[in-house]
Amino acid sequence: MKAVQVVTGRAVPLERSDVDTDQIIPSDWLKRVERTGFGAGLFAEWRDDRRFVLNDERYAGATILVAGPNFGTGSSREHAVWALMDYGFQAVVSPRFGDIFRNNATKQGLVPVVVEPKLGGALLQAIRDDPSIEITIDVARGTIEVPAAGLAGNFPMDEFDRERLVNGWDDIGLTLRHEPDIARYESERAVWLPSAAGAVSASGTAS
Amino acid sequence: MSRSATRRPTGTAQRTGTDQRSATVPRTLSEKVWDRHVVRRADGEPDLLFVDLHLVHEVTSPQAFDGLRLSGRRVRHPELTVATADHNVPTTGVDKPVADPISARQLEVLAANCAEFGITCYPMGHANQGIVHIIGPELGLTLPGMTVVCGDSHTSTHGAFGAVAFGIGTSEVEHVLATQTLPQTRPATMAIEIEGALPLGCTAKDLVLHIIGTIGTGGGIGHIIEYRGEAVRNLSMEGRMTVCNMSIEAGARAGMVAPDDTTFAYLEGRPHAPEGRAWEMALDDWAQLVTDEDASFDKVVHIDVSALRPHVTWGTNPGQVVSIEGRVPSPDEMTEPADRESAERALSYMGLRAGTPMRDIAVDTVFIGSCTNSRIEDLREAAAVLDGRRVRAGLRALAVPGSHRVKAQAEAEGIDKVFEAAGFEWREPGCSMCLAMNPDKLAPGERCASTSNRNFEGRQGRGGRTHLVSPAVAAATAVAGHLATPQDLDAAS
Secondary structure (H helix, E strand, O other): OOOOOEEEEOEEEEOOOOOEHHHHOOHHHHHOOOOOOOHHHOOHHHHOOOOOHHHOHHHOOOOEEEEOOOEOEOOOOOHHHHHHHHHOOOEEEEOOEOHHHHHHHHHHOOEEEEOOHHHHHHHHHHHHHOOOOOEEEEOOOOEEEEHHHOEEEEOOOOHHHHHHHHHOOOHHHHHHOOHHHHHHHHHOOOOOOOOOOOOEOOOOOEO | OOOOOOOOOOOOOOOOHHHHHHHOOOOOHHHHHHHOOEEEOOOOOOEEEEOOEEEEEOOOOHHHHHHHHHHOOOOOOHHHEEEEOOOOOOOOOOOOOOOOHHHHHHHHHHHHHHHHHOOEEEOOOOOOOEOHHHHHHHOOOOOOOOEEEEOOHHHHHHHHHOOEEEEOOHHHHHHHHHHOEEEEOOOEEEEEEEEOOOOOOOOHHHHHHHHHHHHOOOOOEOEEEEEEOHHHHOOOHHHHHHHHHHHHHHOEOEEEOOOOHHHHHHHOOOOOOOOHHHHHHHHHHHOOOOOOOOOOOOEEEEEEOOOOOOEEEOOOOOOOEEEOOOEOOOHHHOOOHHHHHHHHHHHHHHOOOOOOEHHHOEOOEEEEOOOOOOOHHHHHHHHHHHOOOOOOOOOEEEEOOOEHHHHHHHHHOOHHHHHHHHOOEEOOOOOHHHOOOOOOOOOOOOEEEEOOOOOOOOOOOOOOEEEEOOHHHHHHHHHHOEOOOHHHHHHHO
């Protein structure tokens, strides 16, 4: 994962609540076995509407998405995060995220910024009023600021996630430092726990 | 199944290390299961959690296996991992090559990855193939007290057995493949206390739709829900799975039901369930899997179901739901601006007018299937309604069993014949029209009564309009041609 300390850029206002991951990347796109190229599928169905905000040229090149509450609910598809990042977003701002989406985002370096609903509304207003306005998100300090609109706030983040994002650490590498703990746990597991090894036949016996 | 859940434990806990504080600190069910899987705990870090069972399917795993190859890592525990093909598989002609070349490639990649890394895989057509959340329980792989993960949000289904089970993304799939663990911050605890008994004609699906309608699509975010109360105790395992399955639709990380004799009776004799002495040890262990009487939850919700009626959704998220006796609500009645905006969009997408009685909504298609409602009991429930009746002329009706085992059982009971005589198509197992990754899709504007879990825009096909219902309501709707209950059919005949 690439380290991400500060995201500064313009933002797109997505004034909708309950934007589920099926909307972010429709299931037709999930058949691909690659990790790249999902940007073209981002909000695919909505983008067919000329009036959809992503088609508004004033917001072209924005790196931050500001949305309503319950962003990224539903399906666990990490493709939603890949699509947002492939399109060019580096951070998403919402009063509330789906848990799995939020986890997936921090694994990939997309910054999930949880703001108070009031600040979320003010941010949307500010971007709508002035599409060229710049937002700065400081991951290490946990702050979001829009100096030109006089807006500022803090956002919570798990300390461990913050450190991983800021340093660009690989999760698996971190975990494997604790290999002895895993091995010890494995040696103490109950003997009756099931193994999935070996296909069982339709009649129920191992083959 | 004669062993009682109240038998005294005899000290064969699954793991004792982190269980020691159980003697002093009262804990909830989810905390107990969580604690016994903690490999490592350190201040300022998420717990490192051991994963007992990792379920894999073709859609969210290819990039994870690529990651392993790139970093030269192996699968740490192939024997704790099982794969099946479900999302992409067609439900007709499964003996022939898959027509869609992109789907075909994804299915081939799954088989190749499993062969390369030594993972048991049940491909299309195999006697054990089916929707990943159907086959885990039916093969006896999902057991009480386990941790179960899968790159699929409906992994919450397995919580019906008293397991901590949750959906993960592809990066986490790779992490579990490589380490058999996951760093996870423990979610908050939430109790949903169901009061009263489910009235006749109401099912687990109606119960969970009502719960989501009550707490909202974000009501469970950051929490593991434990469903409690007599109505939950009286549900079959199939019913409990339906309830836990849709926990994610309320935003919850997971849903759970404490295991009891119903659970043990379901599991005994399943292919991977413990046998003989091991079964006895397991029962002793599972007897501890209850929330301690004086344990407290971070959040408690009381829901009275004694006057519940069958529920149907009107909008584009599962929280937009009413009783079938009700009408399409008006956005003007909503106090929250976000709810109003969401309802306006939903009505426009769904092509509905506020104030329309739900029963006046005519449908083009009925889909009975998905990891929510494609188990044998769901099919029996629908068949009981369809027996001796006909699907309304011009209506398309699909029955898609959750697995080959469910399909075989249904056929042994003659249920396939009931469906076919009524005018349903009897299909091969898979996720099918729940998410329309295979050829089973709605056309733009087509309206469907569906036993699945998500009525999101475009979920069942671009422009498709979904009403979530129980299997009984789906069957009655297929006969009536509009949203209806089985009792409506009785009254009409």
